[in-house]
Amino acid sequence: MARMLSTSSHNAWVNLLTSWGAACALVLAATASAAAPASSRPTPVPGPAAAAPSAPSTVLAPAPALAPASKADTMAQRLLACTACHGPEGRATASGYQPRIAGKPAGYLFQQLRHFRDGRRSHAAMATLLAPLPDAYLREISEHFASQDLPYPAPGQRPPPPGEARRAEALVKNGDPARKLPACAACHGALLTGMQPAVPGLLGLPRDYLIGQIGAWRTGLRHATEPDCMAGISRSLTPDDIGALASWLSAQAVPVPAHPAPAPTRPLPQDCGSVRP
Ligand code: HEC
Numbered sequence: 001m002a003r004m005l006s007t008s009s010h011n012a013w014v015n016l017l018t019s020w021g022a023a024c025a026l027v028l029a030a031t032a033s034a035a036a037p038a039s040s041r042p043t044p045v046p047g048p049a050a051a052a053p054s055a056p057s058t059v060l061a062p063a064p065a066l067a068p069a070s071k072a073d074t075m076a077q078r079l080l081a082c083t084a085c086h087g088p089e090g091r092a093t094a095s096g097y098q099p100r101i102a103g104k105p106a107g108y109l110f111q112q113l114r115h116f117r118d119g120r121r122s123h124a125a126m127a128t129l130l131a132p133l134p135d136a137y138l139r140e141i142s143e144h145f146a147s148q149d150l151p152y153p154a155p156g157q158r159p160p161p162p163g164e165a166r167r168a169e170a171l172v173k174n175g176d177p178a179r180k181l182p183a184c185a186a187c188h189g190a191l192l193t194g195m196q197p198a199v200p201g202l203l204g205l206p207r208d209y210l211i212g213q214i215g216a217w218r219t220g221l222r223h224a225t226e227p228d229c230m231a232g233i234s235r236s237l238t239p240d241d242i243g244a245l246a247s248w249l250s251a252q253a254v255p256v257p258a259h260p261a262p263a264p265t266r267p268l269p270q271d272c273g274s275v276r277p
């Protein structure tokens with residue numbers, strides 16, 4: 001039920017923001033082409049942003065793109081279109097679904113932006129915003145959010161009952177050798193704050209978001225770079241495991257500081273395309 005409610009209010013948000021997001025996409029695209037050297041400017045593709053009825057006819061017109069950046073034109077201002085959903089400075093809101101993006105490993109954020117732009121992850125408003133942006137600009141956006149070092153709020157979720165907590169903690173710390181499931185912590189870091197350059201932390205994320213992501217891997221809606229280790233891991237988890245993991249993870253306090261662990265010196269327990277150089 002909680003999932004249904006948050007999904008419908010989330011959809012209302014998306015509807016509200018899709019038309020406005022189209023206008024923001026123009027600003028992002030204009031600043032992207034202004035930032036890129038002439039030789040690497042993408043050919044503007046008339047995507048959904050251009051087709052939106054509210055979009056002005058001067059879609060991707062060169063004038064604003066070529067105007068010199070004013071002092072006030074900071075990266076943070078250009079990314080207001082993102083922080084409307086992801087919270088001020090990308091630190092997430094109380095909506096119950098939008099994930100925090102501040103402080104995540106830059107390599108991870110970059111790959112996710114490419115996945116949304118190129119259809120390997122699915123979110124209509126984000127796809128519209130990102131469609132015209134070249135990789136170089138996505139990298140800049142990722143570095144901007146990765147460099148944000150902001151405190152996390154106390155967890156909003158109550159811990160699950162002891163049985164569920166034990167099941168979740170065992171999977172997180174030891175995995176389940178009988179199912180060839182490695183410990184989540186082996187890749188997501190001993191403190192679960194992620195690992196450089198491309199494994200995200202698992203704490204400070206809404207319960208519904210965690211369930212949504214594991215579910216999306218199981219149904220093939222979310223893809224990572226091949227070999228997609230999380231697809232196999234998600235399919236080995238039972239619905240009870242997923243419920244327990246999401247409840248337990250979302251109830252943990254985020255350690256201070258919450259920096260991702262350094263890159264591993266030994267190979268991860270499974271090959272993940274996301275972390276290959
Ligand atoms: C309309 C609301 C909305 C807007 C606008 C938006 N996002 Fe998102 N974003 C979401 C939602 C919802 C998700 C989770 C989608 C899913 O279920 O996979 C998400 C996911 C992400 C993720 C993946 C996070 C993770 O932990 O895997 C990144 C990175 C991201 N957004 C960055 C951005 C950037 C950068 C912008 C601006 C260009 C932006 N978003 C604009 C709603 C939004």
Ligand code: HEC
Binds near residue numbers: 224
């Ligand atoms: C072999 C390494 C490995 C193991 C073990 C592993 N993960 Fe992951 N996980 C990853 C990688 C790599 C990513 C980033 C994938 C991508 O690029 O989209 C990821 C991403 C995720 C995400 C998406 C987070 C976000 O912000 O969207 C969730 C949720 C997740 N893992 C949960 C788990 C859980 C729960 C376990 C234990 C049951 C686990 N993972 C075990 C490597 C691993």
